[in-house]
Every structure is written in structure tokens, then in C-alpha cells.
Amino acid sequence: MTNRIPQDILDALTDVEMPRLPPAPQITETLRVSGHTIPIRNCGCVVVGSGAAGLRAAVELARRDGDVTIISQSAWGGTSACSGSDKQTLHTANTSDQGDNFIAMARAIRAGGAMDEDTAYIEATGSTRAMASLQFLGLPLPQDALGGTLRYKTDHDEVGRATSCGPRTSRLMVQVLAREAIRLGIPFFNQTTAVRILTQGDGPARHVVGILAIQPRSQTPDNPLGLVVFRCAALVLAAGGPGELYRDSVFPNGCFGSLGLALEAGLDLVNLTESQFxxxxxxxxxxxxxxxxxxxxxxxxxxxxxxxxxxxxxxxxxxxxxxxxxxxxxxxxxxxxxxxxxxxxxxxxxxxxxxxxxxxxxxxxxxxxxxxxxxxxxxxxxxxxxxxxxxxxxxxxxxxxxxxxxxxxxxxxxxxxxxxxxxxxxxxxxxxxxxNNQHMNGGIAVDIWGRSTVGGIYAIGEAAGTHGATRPGGAALNAGQVFGTRTAEHIAATGCATSPATHNITDMVTDALDRIAAILKPDSPLPYRQVRDDVQARMSDHAGIICSPDQVSTALKAATALCADIRQNGLAYDRPAEIARALQWQQMALASQAVLAALDHYIRKGGGSRGARAICDTDGDGLPDTRAGSLEEFRFRSERDVDGEQQILVRLTKEGIGISTRPNRVFDDTAKAFFERDWPAWLTKAIYDLPPAPDPSA
Incomplete structure (x- = not known):
């Protein structure tokens, strides 16, 4: 017997139409900098990215009366809206086999190692709220006749916590969240590519003041690059993963992510050794x-x-x-x-x-x-x-x-x-x-509220490096919803985004323009398309599922030399419409160097094979067999337990790519909350770990 599902139902779950965006608000204010007249919009918070995670953050912040604006390179063109599998998974707390056992779920999420224990628990406890709110917005998750959610097993999930609307699950998530964002009147600037984060201050006092973007329709004789400045006090990076890093990739075309953008802004990145293939x-x-x-x-x-x-x-x-x-x-x-x-x-x-x-x-x-x-x-x-x-x-x-x-x-x-x-x-x-390459498990280093290492900058979704070495299938969709909500809660608690920012950012924009001018060189001997081909071939051929210490080391040297060449000669492009692409490929070259630097460090320190890659080594203890005999050329090192207990941090310094490690944050999953004792921390916002308020008597 074969299930017969009416064609109209199949069509509705396959042809998921996205809502039409309202016109973007007109920008009337301008900033005159270095001969450029640049439109400037004042915002409380800017969300970069229009996928499921970014939309969740924007919707939740708008519900808390935050002044929030979304900018997107291509609305409904990222991985959430365009990627998936046979029945794309949303990994949630299980209600049929094990009950809402958040502790067991958290242990499953972090089982691959290199993941903070508190993050895993947060994703587990937040999953029921994330799923329920999506259902409230209209996501058609399947149920049985008694209201139980239908579930199944997926990768790294032995319990069966996966549920699905079909292959378009994440697109349906984007659809319902986009409709809500439009209903709430959140301003949306499409065809707007973020190219430079603007920050002020040094050390722990460093904080975001805005973001510089390129918008081709804004190109004029006074603004030849089509620049737009978004002044803000909070910034949420939700632009997905670096799909363009690899030639052999299942990412949609044009997925650049924000790793290079984050490196240039001084943010720490983490777990760049970890991907999925x-x-x-x-x-x-x-x-x-x-x-x-x-x-x-x-x-x-x-x-x-x-x-x-x-x-x-x-x-x-x-x-x-x-x-x-x-x-x-x-x-x-x-x-x-x-x-x-x-x-x-x-x-x-x-x-x-x-x-x-x-x-x-x-x-x-x-x-x-x-x-x-x-x-x-x-x-x-x-x-x-x-x-x-x-x-x-x-x-x-x-x-x-x-x-x-x-x-x-x-x-x-x-x-x-x-x-x-x-x-x-x-x-x-x-x-x-x-x-093919399918997912970056690493990304921007964040804490339990999605905060990066630079004040006011948050990262969520695939942009955040929260996933560890392996993760249950669909856990990333859940993580984006959970941390999109938590990020919005934290920004709202700070009060920094209740009204548009008005601080002076002229010096920061001037510096950003100088740095961009050093990259964009129409007469450079290095076309950005050549950089694209170079980066993608190197990553697919030497940093895919099969790696060797010598190959990775050689690839890192080549990537480092390429970035030095770009710094010295800039990148060539053919026409103004390619300006943003040239800048993105400069950042992807930097991201490639960072990934290879982390991977080379991991291998040189004795790191073994785990989720993403087999580290081939003639002295390795892992040897694949076939019916015709052993595959000696693919002998590999096994993973060491110690490597799962820590994470590799990457930061761009004046000397180049800096590498360090830190142990995973631990979490006592036997500790129990107590209502009367813990309620005051919620009421006073102590749970948000905010800086102390100034003493009015001082």
C-alpha cells in the first residue's frame, strides 16, 4: 500500500511562497566623509540577515519595543529559505518517548564535544518555547490525533527528537517569521550587503557604533560605491555560514556569512575546525x-x-x-x-x-x-x-x-x-x-546570551560558533530560534535599542572608507574571481573530509600568502555592481586563512579525526577496511578525549591570525532552581549579567 496525499497538499508544502516586502523607508540624512555623501539611518539595533534566526531576533526585539532594522544581501536567498533535505528536521524536546528530559537532551546536543555545557542546556530548555511559538505563528508541524508531535530519529539522535513539515521546513519557518516581521512594521533593507562593522574604544570598552553596507541602488556621483551607514547601539550578526568557502558545496550560491567581517572587527571566532560534510x-x-x-x-x-x-x-x-x-x-x-x-x-x-x-x-x-x-x-x-x-x-x-x-x-x-x-x-x-560541505559548526564566539567579545555585537544561527564538533540533525535550526529569542531579550534588558542611536561616527566611517579604498583597485593584477577560484579549490581539495598534516600546512601557507597579496595589491573588479562581491571575497580569503590556521593548529597539537574530517596519518590507529583489503592511504588518527573538552579560539591581530584555546564552560545539571530564591534575579534583571548602573551620588 502507498500513502496517497492529495496533490494540492504536496504543492502547498513544496511551493512555499514568501511574502512581498514593503518598500524600505527612505533615508533622508546624509554623512559627508572623504568626498563621499553617504546616506545614514539611525537605528537602535541592526540585524544582519533575513533567515530564520535573524527574523526571530528582530521579531522578538520588536515585541519588546526595540527599534530594530533588518538588512539583507538577498531576502529569502539564504540557507534557511533555500536549503534542506528530504524532510528537513527541527530538533526539539521529545514528548513521546522520554518526556521533556532537558538534561538528557542537553547531553545529546553536546555529546560530540567542543561545546559549552550551559549552551547545550539552554538549547534544550528553549526548544519547547521555540517550537510552540512557531506553531502559534502558523508553522504546520505534524501531530497525531491526540495532539502529540510526530517525531523520528536523525543523525546523532538515538531518542527520536526530530520533527518536520517536510523538505521545506526551514523555508516555512522563514515564511511565518517574515509575515510577523512585516506585520510588526520592522524596516527591511534588501539588496544591502554589510561590508564593515564600525566600533569605538579599545580593549573591554570596545563597542559597536554602526555598520557600513553597500546598496547598489544608492550609487550616485557623490556616492560611487553605493555606501549606506546604519548607526546603531546593538548589532546582531545572523548572516548564516560561509558556504562560498568550498567549491564542493550544497549551500545556495552567494552565502558568504560573516566570519571575515567579524575577524576584521576584532571578534573572537571559535571551533572553525568543525564543519559538516x-x-x-x-x-x-x-x-x-x-x-x-x-x-x-x-x-x-x-x-x-x-x-x-x-x-x-x-x-x-x-x-x-x-x-x-x-x-x-x-x-x-x-x-x-x-x-x-x-x-x-x-x-x-x-x-x-x-x-x-x-x-x-x-x-x-x-x-x-x-x-x-x-x-x-x-x-x-x-x-x-x-x-x-x-x-x-x-x-x-x-x-x-x-x-x-x-x-x-x-x-x-x-x-x-x-x-x-x-x-x-x-x-x-x-x-x-x-x-559536499553543508554546515559550519564553528563561528563567532558568544556567551549564554549570544554576546560576542565586542560590546553590543551578538551572533546567532550558523554565524555563531555554538554547535561543537557534532550535533543532532536539526539542532542548528532550534539553536537559531532559541538564541534569536535570548539575544532579543538581552538587548531589550540593556535598554540600548529603545530609540535610534545618534552618536558621532564620522571618524569610524572615515577609517572604514580608507580600508575599503585599499582593497578596491580596478587596476590590480588580482581579480576577485581568481581569489574565489583559489579559495574554493584549496578548501575543497585540502580541507574537506580527508586531510593530512602536510596538505593542511601547505594550504595555510598559500592562504596566508594570498591574503598578503590582497593587502598589498587590492582586488580588481569589472564594474560597479561587483564592488560588494570584491569586498566579500577579500573577507572570504581571510576566513579561509583563519579556518586553515585553526585546523593546522589542531593537527600540529596532535588532534585526531572527529565530526568533520579524517586526519590521515601513517601512524594513525584508524584503518578503513574493504572487501578487497585495507585502505592504508586513509589510515587516520582517532579523536582524543581531551580535544572534546576544549575549544580553539581565533582572533585577527596585528601579527596575523592568533590562536588560543579555552576549556568548555561546564554546567551542573544536578542543580535545581527554587522559585522564591531565584525569582528576584528575574525581576531585577540580574539574570542578564548587565554592567552595574552608575551611582547617582558619585
């Missing part, structure tokens, strides 16, 4: 993760060489057809690559095999109209010969149809509909895919 279709076509039911339907996976010859390459890695097919299935909830799962014929051996086919220059496909071919010499594929966990899942789901496409259609017809919207019919044609 997994199988998906590339962004040259329709970028999408191939987790969940795409692989749980067990399609035939094969490669094609330049002569058009098909290769059943997975048959050379696994010992039996049952073992091979069962591990293809497990990619559904063990989607990210993990070095330890290359061992003992586990699911990341699939990723390694696909990676190696790519190294041979072969294209890899999955065919939903063919069952997997058998391992040579073994029995053919059969639904009666599967590992127990696989057989139980498919039996409970009722996915016992003869062909993969029918099993997929039964379990998740939306997975087929989604590709059809982008002119790819996986019910008719094989689907090309590869191992």
Missing part, C-alpha cells in the same frame, strides 16, 4: 542534502567514467549485499561524514567510496528505478535480507514496495515533488550527487 546535489544545479528517505529507499548507487562506462563501485567496499544496502539506508539518519564510521564497514565508508570516485574523475549517481546490484559473488538484493534495524524501520513505515522510487513515494512523496520543481524528475532519471 555529506552527500547531496551540487549548487550548480539544485543544491539539496540527500539524507533521510532518499537513501532509506535504497536506490542503486553507481559511477560513470569519461567513456560512459558504469561502475558498481560500492560492491568493492562491502562484504555482502546486505551489509552494503543496510549502510546505504543508514545514511538516512547517519548523514554527515564521521571518520569513526569508516571503520568496521559502517555508513561513512559510503562517503569515502563516493569521494574516491570523484578523485578518479567519475560522476556518481543514484537511480531510484533500480534496486542495488549485489556485491560480486553474493546474493542479490532482497527486502528479506536486511539488517534488523533497517528491516524494522521499513516494516513499520510500510515501505516494502519492489522498487526504490515506490518506497520513496510511500515514505515521502514530497522528496520527489521537490526536485520536480527544479526540472529534475528522479522518478524518471538518475540523480547526480557528490560529497
Amino acid at each position: 555529506g552527500i547531496g546535489t551540487r549548487r550548480e544545479g539544485f543544491p539539496w542534502n540527500l539524507s533521510g528517505t532518499y537513501v532509506q529507499s535504497m536506490p542503486h548507487i553507481y559511477s560513470v567514467d569519461d567513456a560512459g562506462q558504469e561502475h558498481h563501485f560500492l560492491g568493492g567496499y562491502f562484504r555482502t549485499t546486505q551489509e552494503m544496502v543496510s549502510n546505504i539506508f543508514r545514511k538516512g539518519y547517519q548523514w554527515p561524514f564521521h571518520a569513526s564510521r569508516m571503520l568496521d564497514f559502517k555508513s561513512s565508508l559510503v562517503d569515502l567510496a563516493i569521494f574516491r570516485e570523484g578523485q578518479k574523475g567519475r560522476r556518481v549517481f543514484m537511480d531510484f528505478n533500480r534496486n542495488p546490484l549485489p556485491v560480486p559473488g553474493d546474493q542479490p538484493f532482497s527486502l528479506t535480507r536486511l539488517d534488523e534495524d533497517v528491516s524494522a524501520y521499513l516494516g513499520t513505515a510500510g515501505a516494502v514496495q519492489d522498487q526504490p522510487i515506490d518506497r520513496l513515494r510511500h515514505m515521502n512523496p514530497l522528496a520527489i515533488e521537490l526536485y520536480r520543481r527544479y526540472k529534475v524528475d528522479i522518478a524518471a532519471d538518475p540523480l547526480e550527487f557528490a560529497v
Whole structure:
């Protein structure tokens, strides 16, 4: 039997239309600086980014009477609105299996290490509030007849805390939050690219005073760069992750994030060694993760060489057809690559095999109209010969149809509909895919309220480095909602954003213009497109799922030399419309150097393989096996427990990229709140750790 869902329901969950933005308010004030006449808007708080996290922060601050403005490079064009997987996950507190056991959930969130324990607990306790508020705004999370939320297992989640509206879950989150932001009248400046954070003061007294952006429609003879200044007392960085760092990426095009922007502003970054990689279709076509039911339907996976010859390459890695097919299935909830799962014929051996086919220059496909071919010499594929966990899942789901496409259609017809919207019919044609970069787990270092190391600057969502080495699938969506709310609460508690800022920022804008002028050099011998190709190739080839100490060290030297070249010669561009892109690629080159510096430090200090990457080492203790023998060239170091107990911090200094470490913040999860004792801290705002008020008698 196959589930029959009416087409209009499938359409509504696939074609998620975003609301039309109202016109941006006109900016009437200008600032005359260094020969430029620059429009300037006064704000209490500026949120950079229009994804689910940024919109949550803006909505929650507006509800608390904050003066907030959103700026976005491309509204509804980021990862929240444009990326996902078969049934994109929102990881929340579980209500069906374990109750709201926040302590257990927090331990699961931080289980991969390199994550602060208090952050994990905050994400756990805040998850029910985040989900309930999204449901209040209209997010159609599925329920059973008694009101319980339908849930399932995802990667790094053995309990089953994942729920979903389908592949467009995060887009639906953006939709309902955007409607609320528009209803609240929050000003929104689209096609506005942040390029420089403006700060004042030194040391602990340093704080944000504004942000400089480029808005092409503002280009005039007096403002040839199209600059716009947003003066503010609080800044929330919510521009997502650095998807453009990698050539092999499932991020939508144009996802630059804010790592370079943050480095130049003097913020600390953390956990830049940690990313997620997994199988998906590339962004040259329709970028999408191939987790969940795409692989749980067990399609035939094969490669094609330049002569058009098909290769059943997975048959050379696994010992039996049952073992091979069962591990293809497990990619559904063990989607990210993990070095330890290359061992003992586990699911990341699939990723390694696909990676190696790519190294041979072969294209890899999955065919939903063919069952997997058998391992040579073994029995053919059969639904009666599967590992127990696989057989139980498919039996409970009722996915016992003869062909993969029918099993997929039964379990998740939306997975087929989604590709059809982008002119790819996986019910008719094989689907090309590869191992791609998908998520940055590191980012800007923040505390329990989302505060960075520079006063007034906050970071949330993928811009914040809160996720640790691994995380349960969907935990990032939850984290963005939880910390978007907490950031807004903290800004409101400070009172700094109740009215537009009016402080003098002329000197800071002048300095920013001087720095921008040093980069934008139309006659430079270094075109920004060359920087793009250089950075992306280096990161994909030397900082992907397979790394070696020598390769990373060599890549860091090249990245450092590239940044020095940019500082000396600037970047060339062809036309005014490319000014923002040139500045973004200068920042991406800096971000690449920072990632490689952190990774090189980690490896040189003896760091082993964990969530993102296998660190290959001839003396390593991890050795992947195949049915044809061991893969000695992929021998790797195992992770050390001590590395999970600390985090690597990165900061830009006058001498270059500075590296330090700090232990994870710990949290006593046996401590209990007591109402009468703890209520005063809430009433007096002591929970927000605000600076002391000035003594009026002094």
C-alpha cells in the first residue's frame, strides 16, 4: 500500500511562497566623509540577515519595543529559505518517548564535544518555547490525533527528537517569521550587503557604533560605491555560514556569512575546525542534502567514467549485499561524514567510496528505478535480507514496495515533488550527487546570551560558533530560534535599542572608507574571481573530509600568502555592481586563512579525526577496511578525549591570525532552581549579567 496525499497538499508544502516586502523607508540624512555623501539611518539595533534566526531576533526585539532594522544581501536567498533535505528536521524536546528530559537532551546536543555545557542546556530548555511559538505563528508541524508531535530519529539522535513539515521546513519557518516581521512594521533593507562593522574604544570598552553596507541602488556621483551607514547601539550578526568557502558545496550560491567581517572587527571566532560534510546535489544545479528517505529507499548507487562506462563501485567496499544496502539506508539518519564510521564497514565508508570516485574523475549517481546490484559473488538484493534495524524501520513505515522510487513515494512523496520543481524528475532519471560541505559548526564566539567579545555585537544561527564538533540533525535550526529569542531579550534588558542611536561616527566611517579604498583597485593584477577560484579549490581539495598534516600546512601557507597579496595589491573588479562581491571575497580569503590556521593548529597539537574530517596519518590507529583489503592511504588518527573538552579560539591581530584555546564552560545539571530564591534575579534583571548602573551620588 502507498500513502496517497492529495496533490494540492504536496504543492502547498513544496511551493512555499514568501511574502512581498514593503518598500524600505527612505533615508533622508546624509554623512559627508572623504568626498563621499553617504546616506545614514539611525537605528537602535541592526540585524544582519533575513533567515530564520535573524527574523526571530528582530521579531522578538520588536515585541519588546526595540527599534530594530533588518538588512539583507538577498531576502529569502539564504540557507534557511533555500536549503534542506528530504524532510528537513527541527530538533526539539521529545514528548513521546522520554518526556521533556532537558538534561538528557542537553547531553545529546553536546555529546560530540567542543561545546559549552550551559549552551547545550539552554538549547534544550528553549526548544519547547521555540517550537510552540512557531506553531502559534502558523508553522504546520505534524501531530497525531491526540495532539502529540510526530517525531523520528536523525543523525546523532538515538531518542527520536526530530520533527518536520517536510523538505521545506526551514523555508516555512522563514515564511511565518517574515509575515510577523512585516506585520510588526520592522524596516527591511534588501539588496544591502554589510561590508564593515564600525566600533569605538579599545580593549573591554570596545563597542559597536554602526555598520557600513553597500546598496547598489544608492550609487550616485557623490556616492560611487553605493555606501549606506546604519548607526546603531546593538548589532546582531545572523548572516548564516560561509558556504562560498568550498567549491564542493550544497549551500545556495552567494552565502558568504560573516566570519571575515567579524575577524576584521576584532571578534573572537571559535571551533572553525568543525564543519559538516555529506552527500547531496551540487549548487550548480539544485543544491539539496540527500539524507533521510532518499537513501532509506535504497536506490542503486553507481559511477560513470569519461567513456560512459558504469561502475558498481560500492560492491568493492562491502562484504555482502546486505551489509552494503543496510549502510546505504543508514545514511538516512547517519548523514554527515564521521571518520569513526569508516571503520568496521559502517555508513561513512559510503562517503569515502563516493569521494574516491570523484578523485578518479567519475560522476556518481543514484537511480531510484533500480534496486542495488549485489556485491560480486553474493546474493542479490532482497527486502528479506536486511539488517534488523533497517528491516524494522521499513516494516513499520510500510515501505516494502519492489522498487526504490515506490518506497520513496510511500515514505515521502514530497522528496520527489521537490526536485520536480527544479526540472529534475528522479522518478524518471538518475540523480547526480557528490560529497559536499553543508554546515559550519564553528563561528563567532558568544556567551549564554549570544554576546560576542565586542560590546553590543551578538551572533546567532550558523554565524555563531555554538554547535561543537557534532550535533543532532536539526539542532542548528532550534539553536537559531532559541538564541534569536535570548539575544532579543538581552538587548531589550540593556535598554540600548529603545530609540535610534545618534552618536558621532564620522571618524569610524572615515577609517572604514580608507580600508575599503585599499582593497578596491580596478587596476590590480588580482581579480576577485581568481581569489574565489583559489579559495574554493584549496578548501575543497585540502580541507574537506580527508586531510593530512602536510596538505593542511601547505594550504595555510598559500592562504596566508594570498591574503598578503590582497593587502598589498587590492582586488580588481569589472564594474560597479561587483564592488560588494570584491569586498566579500577579500573577507572570504581571510576566513579561509583563519579556518586553515585553526585546523593546522589542531593537527600540529596532535588532534585526531572527529565530526568533520579524517586526519590521515601513517601512524594513525584508524584503518578503513574493504572487501578487497585495507585502505592504508586513509589510515587516520582517532579523536582524543581531551580535544572534546576544549575549544580553539581565533582572533585577527596585528601579527596575523592568533590562536588560543579555552576549556568548555561546564554546567551542573544536578542543580535545581527554587522559585522564591531565584525569582528576584528575574525581576531585577540580574539574570542578564548587565554592567552595574552608575551611582547617582558619585
